[in-house]
Every structure is written in C-alpha cells, then in structure tokens.
Amino acid sequence: MIKLTAERLKSENDSYESARAHAEALDQQLGLQVEKIEAQLLERARLKMPDGSHKTWGQGLHDGNQTWVGLSHQTLQTPYNELRVLCEYLKPAPGSTMVDLGAGYGRLGLVLSVLFPEVNFLGLEYVGERVKEGQRVLSENGCHLSQLIEEDLTSVEFHLPQAEYYFLYDYGTLAHIRHTLEQLEEMAKSKKFKVIARGKGSRSLIQNEHPWLSQVHSPQHEEHYSIYSMSFDL
Numbered sequence: 001m002i003k004l005t006a007e008r009l010k011s012e013n014d015s016y017e018s019a020r021a022h023a024e025a026l027d028q029q030l031g032l033q034v035e036k037i038e039a040q041l042l043e044r045a046r047l048k049m050p051d052g053s054h055k056t057w058g059q060g061l062h063d064g065n066q067t068w069v070g071l072s073h074q075t076l077q078t079p080y081n082e083l084r085v086l087c088e089y090l091k092p093a094p095g096s097t098m099v100d101l102g103a104g105y106g107r108l109g110l111v112l113s114v115l116f117p118e119v120n121f122l123g124l125e126y127v128g129e130r131v132k133e134g135q136r137v138l139s140e141n142g143c144h145l146s147q148l149i150e151e152d153l154t155s156v157e158f159h160l161p162q163a164e165y166y167f168l169y170d171y172g173t174l175a176h177i178r179h180t181l182e183q184l185e186e187m188a189k190s191k192k193f194k195v196i197a198r199g200k201g202s203r204s205l206i207q208n209e210h211p212w213l214s215q216v217h218s219p220q221h222e223e224h225y226s227i228y229s230m231s232f233d234l
C-alpha cells in the first residue's frame with residue numbers, strides 16, 4: 001500500500017480516459033477495495049432482481065435510493081485528477097468545510113487531506129459497505145479532518161450540515177436531488193456557500209429550477225462539473 005501524495009493525484013494527461021485509468025490504479029495502490037465491494041453489492045442485487053440493470057439494482061437493494069449498484073466503478077466515482085484540479089481551483093481556506101452529498105468511498109476526503117490538510121471534509125453516503133471501506137482507507141492515510149458517515153440524505157430526520165462547499169455528483173433519483181437543492185436554497189437565506197454540481201441530472205435541475213444559484217455570479221462550467229458561487233470570498 002502506498003502513501004498518498006500530491007504528485008500521485010495527477011494523471012498522465014487531462015483526457016477523461018487517462019483520468020479514469022489513473023483513478024482505478026490509484027484505488028488499487030491505496031488498497032481501496034472498490035472492485036470487491038461493488039461485486040458483492042452486485043451479486044446481492046442480481047439475486048434479488050435477476051432481470052435488473054444498474055438503473056434499478058441500487059433502488060431495489062436500498063429502499064428506493066439510487067445507489068448505482070452495477071454501474072462502472074469509474075463512472076460511479078469522480079476521478080482523483082478531476083478532484084485535484086477542482087480543489088486547486090477552489091483553494092478552500094483552512095478551517096472551511098467541504099461536504100460531499102453522496103460521497104461514495106470518500107475520494108474527495110483523500111484529495112483534500114493531501115492538498116488542503118486544514119480543510120474539514122464531511123462525506124455523507126447511504127451505502128454502509130462503501131462507508132466502512134472508505135473510512136478504513138481515510139484513517140490509514142491519516143486524514144484526521146475527514147469524516148465519512150453513513151447517512152440517508154432523503155430521510156426526514158436529516159438536516160444539511162453547514163459548510164462553505166457542497167459537492168453533489170448525481171447522488172440519487174432526480175426527486176432526491178431536487179429535495180437536496182430545495183434544502184440548499186433554504187439554507188442560502190442565512191449562509192453563503194458554493195455548490196459544485198457534477199453530472200447531467202444535477203446540472204440540468206440547477207439550470208432549470210434553481211436560478212438563485214446563478215444570480216450573483218455566473219456559474220463556471222467545466223466539462224464534467226459546474227461551480228455555482230454565492231457572493232463570498234474565502
């Protein structure tokens with residue numbers, strides 16, 4: 001098992017293929033057992049729904065939550081290189097907090113711990129098996145300010161924690177993402193923050209239903225994600 005460094009977060013070049021291949025290799029070098037855990041989840045899903053697909057297995061296994069069981073592992077997660085570029089652009093201040101809404105194995109926490117070790121990471125993830133494995137690797141890498149927690153973002157008891165940054169990569173069904181965006185809108189009445197949305201679902205919902213996120217600053221659109229900034233400088 002290797003120790004994660006800033007240099008190791010870089011893929012050979014900026015192409016998406018290279019970033020995905022690099023991320024897969026880095027997961028293995030870090031001992032993050034994504035393949036094994038996803039294969040176990042898929043086996044359970046197939047037993048329950050032999051005719052299902054990655055569009056239905058997660059919801060069938062996890063009480064209607066779109067956990068993307070059976071999806072390609074590198075589509076499920078954001079490549080390390082992309083997270084590196086994003087964090088280097090955001091330059092989060094020491095003491096600020098970045099929340100990953102639907103955090104998978106907590107890759108963002110690993111990236112932050114290397115590049116911005118004084119920034120708090122809070123990853124919220126439904127699938128317990130992903131959380132347990134991510135926690136193990138975060139702790140082995142000494143990510144003291146990184147927390148990965150099992151949480152259902154759609155539960156009525158769940159309240160969004162306060163943060164300066166929210167990262168949201170198509171975590172669930174459109175109805176679930178819509179619910180989270182409404183919570184963010186409510187929170188925005190008393191606090192300023194940035195939202196980084198990745199994936200088609202989240203970006204189109206924001207564009208069509210949440211103009212408040214683009215009112216103060218024009219969003220910055222990158223190939224795979226968009227950054228929406230309310231007026232604040234950190």
Ligand SMILES: C[S@@+](CC[C@H](N)C(=O)[O-])C[C@H]1O[C@@H](n2cnc3c(N)ncnc32)[C@H](O)[C@@H]1O
Pocket residue numbers: 065066067068075076077078079100101102103104105107124125126127130151152153154169170171172173176
């Ligand atoms: C597309 S993945 C993104 C993972 C990670 N944020 C990344 O970018 O690498 C979305 C994650 O959201 C999780 N998820 C789905 N529904 C959820 C819910 N209701 N509460 C918390 N997490 C959820 C899924 O299990 C999945 O791991």
